[in-house]
Amino acid sequence: MRKALIAVLFVTVNGALSACVGRLSPSADVMRAADYGPYPSDYKTIIDKYHEARFKDPASVQVQYLSTPQKAWGGLSFYPYFGYVVCLTVTARNSLGGLTESHLTGVFIRDGQVVQYRSANPSIEGTDVGVRDMCKNVLGKFDTPAGSN
Structure with missing residues (x-):
């Protein structure tokens, strides 16, 4: 019983520490030197193609950017990857033909x-929580040039 309790405690503490480490931002030097890749000016087409490949009824997908x-x-602060995030809401038909409720969605493009x-x-x-964290610094930014973040 004692070994089981110690194992559960270890997993819980390890998970909590991993969550904290993953939420730390990369250093300022890493952020300045980061390569974000080319700006995805055709982001709507990129996202539409993703929906076509993943949804059962892509014609029913309704998107609000x-x-x-x-x-x-x-990624994690000690092993980050860089690119561009777009936030949107998505509504689509489910397997039964009914519309799903609108879901906040974050799309990372590289x-x-x-x-x-x-x-x-x-x-x-x-x-x-994960999607809100992904979108917290992006929501409502429409005219901000991507280079000024």
Whole structure:
């Protein structure tokens, strides 16, 4: 029993520490030297192609853009990757033909490809926090040049 308790405690503490480390920003030097790749001026086409490949009924996908691409980083602070984040809401038909509720979605684009696609889903614990974290510095930025972040 004692070994099981120690194992559970170890996993819990390890998970908590990993979550904290992952949320730290890369150093200022790393951010200045970062290569974000080319600005995705065709981001709507990139996202539309992603939807066509992933959704059962891509014609039903309704998108409302909440930002234009903004410079961002992902991954862990000690091993980050750089690119551009676009935030949007997505509504689509489910398998039964009904429309799903609109979900906040963060799309990370690098070199013309969707690298990460995260959609907040209240039925999956933690996804809301992850998407809000991804979009917190991007929401509402439409006319801000990507180079000024």
